[in-house]
Amino acid sequence: MKKTIANTTIEIIRGDIASQPDMQAIVNAANAHLLNGGGVAGAIHRAAGPGLEKECKPMGPIRPGEAVISGGHNLPNKYVIHCLGPVYGQDKPEDKLLADCYRNALLLADKKEIESIAFPAISTGIFGYPAEDAAHVALKTIIDTIPNLTNIRTIRVVLFGQDDFEIWKKALAG
């Protein structure tokens, strides 16, 4: 499913964030210390190889809502943008911190002249953010940020499960 706003297209697809070879950047649902982990972080670090953790470690710790950028190492993507999402029920206000992740990642990518970027559903796995609420916060933030972007033409959200894919499609359809 796709929706174009100004010159930027938002795409919702089902897949693996570590297998998006046509994207210049992918976003990692990171931990504060930017180390290898489970879920998205595990998939990205596995595909990138040990050089990614070596590059990232000195940039940590990061705060909820913050985004930092690294190279893609063995990934097909030139860059990885690492975001620390809020732990649901712990890092508050969760909606603002989740919005900060998407906004900061997009602005950082745009500054690096990146034209295509793929996000996972940050915070909705181990960090426990309810899927539907997260989809609405994320899409509203993406749509609100698009007018401030100069270079990004494609913003893809990659959902792992069929249920999450349906939730995000519905949220984008409005």
Ligand code: AR6
């Ligand atoms: N591609 C796309 N989405 C995925 C993939 C994948 N390969 N694997 C899982 N998901 P999570 P968080 C979905 O837990 O909640 C890590 O250990 C998953 O189904 O990766 O932000 C870090 O080190 C869920 O919907 O991220 C942190 O400690 C979503 O991606 C912590 O987990 C996010 O799940 C971050 O937790």
